[in-house]
Amino acid sequence: MKLWQQRSVSNLVALVQLIVACAFMAGATQMSFGSLQKPGPAVTPFIFALILAVCSIVALLKGPQDAEPMPQGEARRTVIVVSALALSYPIALPWLGFSISTVLLVGLVAYSLKMARQQAILLAVVSVGISYLIFHLLLGVPFPGGLVGF
Amino acid sequence: MRSYDRLRRSFMLGAVLAVAAAFALSACSNQSEYPSKVVKIIVPFGPGGPSDLNARMIAEHSKTEFPKGIVVTNAPGGSATTGTFQVVSAEPDGYTWLYGGTAELASALHYIPAPYTRDDYQLVLKVGNMPTVLLVKKDPRWSNLKEFVEYARNNPGTVKVGTPGDASVNRLVGEMFAETAGIKLVMVPFSGNAAVIPGVLGGHVQAGLLNAPDAKAHAKEGADILALAVFAKQRVAGIPDVPTATEQGFDVTGTVSHYIAVPKATPKKVVNVIHDRLKKVLADPAYLKAEEAVAFQVEYQDAAVARKELDRWYEVAGNIYKRLGMKK
Amino acid sequence: MSVWNDLLFGFSVALLPINLLAAASGAVIGTIVGVLPGLGPAGAIAVLLPITFGIDPSTALVLLAGIYYGSMYGGSITSILVKVPGEAASVVTTLDGYQMARQGRAGPALAIAAIGSWVAGTFGVIGITFLAPMLAKAALTFGPPEYLCLAALALLLLPQVTGGAIWKSYALVAVGVLIATIGQDPTGGLIRFAPDFIPPLRQGIDFVPVVMGLYGVAEVLRSAEEWIMSSGRPEHVTSTPKLAQLWPSREDLKRSAAPIGRGTVLGFLIGLLPGPGNIISTYISYGLEKKLSKHPEEFGKGAIEGVAGPESANNSATAGQLIPLLALGIPFSSITGLLLGGIMIHGIVPGPRLIVDHPHLFWGLIASMYIGNVMLLILNLPMVGLFAKLSLLTPRLLTPLVLLFCIVGAFSINNSLMDVWVLILSGCVGYLLQKAGYEPAPLVLGMIVGPMLEASLTQTGLIIEGNWLQLFSRPLTAIMLALMIAVLLWPIFTRAHNRSKKLA
Numbered sequence: 005m006k007l008w009q010q011r012s013v014s015n016l017v018a019l020v021q022l023i024v025a026c027a028f029m030a031g032a033t034q035m036s037f038g039s040l041q042k043p044g045p046a047v048t049p050f051i052f053a054l055i056l057a058v059c060s061i062v063a064l065l066k067g068p069q070d071a072e073p074m075p076q077g078e079a080r081r082t083v084i085v086v087s088a089l090a091l092s093y094p095i096a097l098p099w100l101g102f103s104i105s106t107v108l109l110v111g112l113v114a115y116s117l118k119m120a121r122q123q124a125i126l127l128a129v130v131s132v133g134i135s136y137l138i139f140h141l142l143l144g145v146p147f148p149g150g151l152v153g154f
Numbered sequence: 155m156r157s158y159d160r161l162r163r164s165f166m167l168g169a170v171l172a173v174a175a176a177f178a179l180s181a182c183s184n185q186s187e188y189p190s191k192v193v194k195i196i197v198p199f200g201p202g203g204p205s206d207l208n209a210r211m212i213a214e215h216s217k218t219e220f221p222k223g224i225v226v227t228n229a230p231g232g233s234a235t236t237g238t239f240q241v242v243s244a245e246p247d248g249y250t251w252l253y254g255g256t257a258e259l260a261s262a263l264h265y266i267p268a269p270y271t272r273d274d275y276q277l278v279l280k281v282g283n284m285p286t287v288l289l290v291k292k293d294p295r296w297s298n299l300k301e302f303v304e305y306a307r308n309n310p311g312t313v314k315v316g317t318p319g320d321a322s323v324n325r326l327v328g329e330m331f332a333e334t335a336g337i338k339l340v341m342v343p344f345s346g347n348a349a350v351i352p353g354v355l356g357g358h359v360q361a362g363l364l365n366a367p368d369a370k371a372h373a374k375e376g377a378d379i380l381a382l383a384v385f386a387k388q389r390v391a392g393i394p395d396v397p398t399a400t401e402q403g404f405d406v407t408g409t410v411s412h413y414i415a416v417p418k419a420t421p422k423k424v425v426n427v428i429h430d431r432l433k434k435v436l437a438d439p440a441y442l443k444a445e446e447a448v449a450f451q452v453e454y455q456d457a458a459v460a461r462k463e464l465d466r467w468y469e470v471a472g473n474i475y476k477r478l479g480m481k482k
Numbered sequence: 483m484s485v486w487n488d489l490l491f492g493f494s495v496a497l498l499p500i501n502l503l504a505a506a507s508g509a510v511i512g513t514i515v516g517v518l519p520g521l522g523p524a525g526a527i528a529v530l531l532p533i534t535f536g537i538d539p540s541t542a543l544v545l546l547a548g549i550y551y552g553s554m555y556g557g558s559i560t561s562i563l564v565k566v567p568g569e570a571a572s573v574v575t576t577l578d579g580y581q582m583a584r585q586g587r588a589g590p591a592l593a594i595a596a597i598g599s600w601v602a603g604t605f606g607v608i609g610i611t612f613l614a615p616m617l618a619k620a621a622l623t624f625g626p627p628e629y630l631c632l633a634a635l636a637l638l639l640l641p642q643v644t645g646g647a648i649w650k651s652y653a654l655v656a657v658g659v660l661i662a663t664i665g666q667d668p669t670g671g672l673i674r675f676a677p678d679f680i681p682p683l684r685q686g687i688d689f690v691p692v693v694m695g696l697y698g699v700a701e702v703l704r705s706a707e708e709w710i711m712s713s714g715r716p717e718h719v720t721s722t723p724k725l726a727q728l729w730p731s732r733e734d735l736k737r738s739a740a741p742i743g744r745g746t747v748l749g750f751l752i753g754l755l756p757g758p759g760n761i762i763s764t765y766i767s768y769g770l771e772k773k774l775s776k777h778p779e780e781f782g783k784g785a786i787e788g789v790a791g792p793e794s795a796n797n798s799a800t801a802g803q804l805i806p807l808l809a810l811g812i813p814f815s816s817i818t819g820l821l822l823g824g825i826m827i828h829g830i831v832p833g834p835r836l837i838v839d840h841p842h843l844f845w846g847l848i849a850s851m852y853i854g855n856v857m858l859l860i861l862n863l864p865m866v867g868l869f870a871k872l873s874l875l876t877p878r879l880l881t882p883l884v885l886l887f888c889i890v891g892a893f894s895i896n897n898s899l900m901d902v903w904v905l906i907l908s909g910c911v912g913y914l915l916q917k918a919g920y921e922p923a924p925l926v927l928g929m930i931v932g933p934m935l936e937a938s939l940t941q942t943g944l945i946i947e948g949n950w951l952q953l954f955s956r957p958l959t960a961i962m963l964a965l966m967i968a969v970l971l972w973p974i975f976t977r978a979h980n981r982s983k984k985l986a
């Protein structure tokens with residue numbers, strides 16, 4: 005079971021790499037390879053996409069070396085929840101604005117790590133407040149305001 | 155436990171204060187007469203180049219005209235189309251300006267696919283020029299433009315000239331010059347102005363085409379670099395010793411010019427306010443002195459004149475790119 | 483000797499109260515900038531540049547240079563404590579520095595980084611003092627053909643230093659180079675691999691969010707996993723490390739001395755070359771230390787040499803990069819380009835005549851750098867204890883904060899939402915890569931060296947007029963090509979050798 009798991013994650017990575025390599029090769033063929041005198045913009049991407057393709061095929065053949073087991077049970081759920089929260093953050097940012105979406109993210113991540121509810125809220129509000137003060141008010145970083153405006 | 159309580163209380167207090175401060179400060183930005191809040195200038199290049207430096211100088215000298223302040227933001231990448239597109243698609247309220255140059259506003263659009271057209275922005279005024287300068291490493295084979303041209307004619311295809319990039323205005327000026335002089339120059343693109351100089355000094359390319367401010371930084375007494383010609387109608391104030399190409403018998407002029415532009419839909423009234431105030435800044439002696447020190451040629455033009463000049467340059471560039479087979 | 487007189491004169495300038503203040507503020511701001519993610523030294527100098535318009539040029543330069551070298555140290559603090567490299571030059575520091583922090587040895591790691599930075603910074607300034615003009619000239623013999631070979635050699639050799647299977651390292655190098663090709667091509671300006679349905683890709687992908695994602699955000703996911711796994715079991719509830727020690731032991735110092743020395747010299751020489759010298763020097767230093775170490779198996783698990791060498795290298799490289807600027811007036815990186823701008827605004831043009839025409843500026847800066855490096859040490863050593871205690875925060879407190887820290891940092895680089903996307907996605911990818919047994923350092927290398935390789939490829943073709951065999955007739959490129967061929971043939975040779983041994 006465990007071996008199967010390890011194999012699946014390293015095969016997944018290798019497969020994705022292979023797809024990326026093919027995509028870049030296909031993209032490169034749309035551009036000019038230039039000449040020996042003036043190598044065009046397609047040369048470098050094509051060469052390195054080729055290298056990537058070869059390496060990922062080797063990785064597929066060699067199987068899971070140095071791979072670690074994927075987490076199980078609750079730990080697995082937590083990793084999925086935290087990554088889902090992180091991935092939904094850039095979607096929420098333009099709508100909810102920096103303060104609300106970031107407080108939500110920090111608080112929910114803390115909560116999913118089994119922090120008590122009040123503590124999580126406190127941590128989120130204080131830490132986001134401080135970052136807002138330093139980065140927005142002091143350094144003038146224009147965080148997206150969203151619908152509420154801050 | 156007590157200390158934990160106290161810690162918690164001070165955390166709470168901090169939180170309340172932080173939120174309160176945030177509210178108070180964001181409530182301050184109410185609309186009234188333009189300019190009632192901070193203006194943002196977007197520079198489509200990274201920090202450190204002449205565009206960035208000039209934009210910051212304008213911001214610095216505009217404190218009385220724009221009392222709320224001007225902040226300069228760099229939006230590099232995409233051959234300057236990224237920053238330009240940001241402005242083109244910004245709120246047309248007069249608070250987002252572009253500090254744009256000839257290439258991204260006009261000439262490079264022949265070659266680089268951009269998500270905007272020349273009709274999507276509105277010029278406010280022209281700020282000035284950075285005429286192209288041809289410079290070489292000091293060499294007994296050529297001490298002026300004529301000798302350089304003579305050499306290139308006798309050794310066709312071997313004279314390499316570093317440019318800041320294939321899509322740069324400097325390269326276009328180089329091509330115009332080569333055509334006028336009837337010589338063949340191999341244009342070697344580098345990544346920006348500053349990267350050209352080590353190539354010239356190390357003898358890896360025989361000459362370089364730089365903007366006047368970069369040329370001033372390198373062609374000076376005691377240095378190994380000699381500026382052969384500036385492609386301008388008259389000599390440039392910051393580099394008075396550099397003769398023009400016209401003086402030496404080659405009637406070629408070309409420059410990167412800088413403009414302030416705003417989104418197309420910005421109300422005329424607001425644009426007029428910006429124009430009038432910036433025009434004053436451009437005439438400020440302190441500002442002019444600072445720009446002369448870096449060999450930037452301040453030249454005011456109103457929007458209509460500036461647009462005409464850009465259009466003309468767009469056409470010139472189109473013909474050159476067509477000849478080079480680069481036109482998209 | 484006149485250098486001593488000049489230096490003495492320099493100290494008379496640098497010791498003026500206003501310049502002392504400038505050096506101290508520069509070091510402090512630089513450290514803060516290095517710690518705060520996103521806002522790199524280039525951004526900070528750009529923001530502060532207008533303020534320096536009104537002050538004496540030597541004071542301005544002292545301040546700006548202080549920010550530059552202060553930030554190189556600041557970047558290592560977050561790498562060690564929370565595995566978030568503030569800039570690419572401290573990626574390598576995370577490999578062993580963060581492991582040390584997890585073993586409760588954050589104090590020694592931070593202290594060695596500070597000491598190494600000080601030694602390297604001071605040596606670098608000595609180098610500038612005595613060798614500046616000579617070395618600057620030598621650096622110019624490097625033209626595009628040499629850069630092409632250097633970049634290729636770096637991509638061939640350096641991925642192996644961080645360990646792991648070779649095909650995995652090269653796969654990530656290739657991914658790094660490919661990511662760097664997104665957006666404008668470095669010399670033509672053409673925009674590549676930016677499909678119309680993802681318009682923000684046109685601006686290209688900045689390496690800072692990638693680095694913060696691969697390390698910081700991936701570590702967030704990883705420590706979330708570990709926290710949940712350990713909190714189930716009673717014996718692991720207090721799994722946070724105790725501070726084993728605050729200061730480096732005699733043994734630590736002894737083990738670090740040689741790596742600091744080697745890192746210093748290496749960084750200085752590599753810093754002279756244009757391009758990302760301070761970043762490349764950290765990789766080379768790490769690989770060198772691992773090769774020379776008596777216990778290479780400790781590398782990646784908290785070997786102090788892995789912090790000492792690279793941290794010294796990036797600081798002396800910083801000094802090395804100032805040489806072409808001061809001696810020739812040529813900025814080899816965007817930061818020295820900004821410094822050049824800062825000097826020129828005062829009507830002073832750096833270059834061969836700078837030392838003669840503006841001795842107070844040149845020697846004042848040099849002297850202030852000796853002082854500034856001491857200040858950096860004095861300011862930072864007392865902070866080590868405070869910072870080290872941060873590594874004791876429980877993961878459930880630290881993890882959300884690191885995530886916040888990365889997000890704010892990524893956003894503030896270009897104020898762009900895309901950088902936040904890049905950060906989060908690289909975080910998830912980085913987590914999976916680690917699970918599949920990949921170490922992400924080669925990817926960062928690919929992103930940094932790729933554009934240099936590509937630009938010099940085009941330039942070389944034009945310069946040698948398409949006659950690629952010419953590369954074998956230029957001395958430097960010939961040596962590098964021979965090295966590359968040797969590296970490629972070595973495995974085949976050893977295999978054949980082993981086989982013949984077996985047969986015999």
